Amino acid sequence: MSDPATGVVAWESGPHIEARTADLDYHRLPAEQVIGDNLPMVGERVLGDFAGVTVGVWEIEPSISSDVEIDEVFVVLSGDATVQFDDDTPDLELGPGSVVHVRSGQKTRWIVRDTLRKIFIAAPAT
Template identity: 50%
Template sequence: MRSELELLANCCIEAAELPLSYRTLPPEQTLAGTPRVGSARLGQMGSRTIGVWELTPSISTDIEVDEFFIVLSGRATVAFADGRPPLELKPGVLGRLEAGTATRWIVTETLRKVYIA
């Protein structure tokens, strides 16, 4: 389940402390561990959705959507099925993922990010 919280104009929140709604990843996406995904949708900007997302230590797979993100906390490596160099994620890293890209997420410390997708 995903929580929805409308971030009002001219306001701010502490994204690193925001309570999230959690779910377990489906078995077909889980390669190791028991990954739990937390998220909170904060609103829309045009056709883009803005939110906070978190993944607990584990190894899992995904097919990405178009997304910009900034890592708030944790550490992970995002490996690409097509062999391009992996992304090393840590606090402060700004990244972009392309829709349709097959990835493997190797999360060593619970990863939390703000996303625009």
């Protein structure tokens, strides 16, 4: 069911998806985020909104990229990557089962060695 005012689809109880194999909507990562020549494909599927946050599945091909984070918690389903931070936060080694919280405004560098897929819970951007 979608909200007529916003068009946002509410997350309702019912059929589930298999997050490790779910079909995603793919696009190239914007060139300004890419470090190097490889423009990776990024996939995303928003499952809906729940208690004021957005829940979905996200994936990125092997690459090196930069980002400015939003407030998000995620669980890695598959893949292998390192996230480096511009602040004093220690590097994170990501693999299946990693649970991470990134804070809004953190500048990061993602070094993805094997296609990374995660489930994310993200607060609205402010």
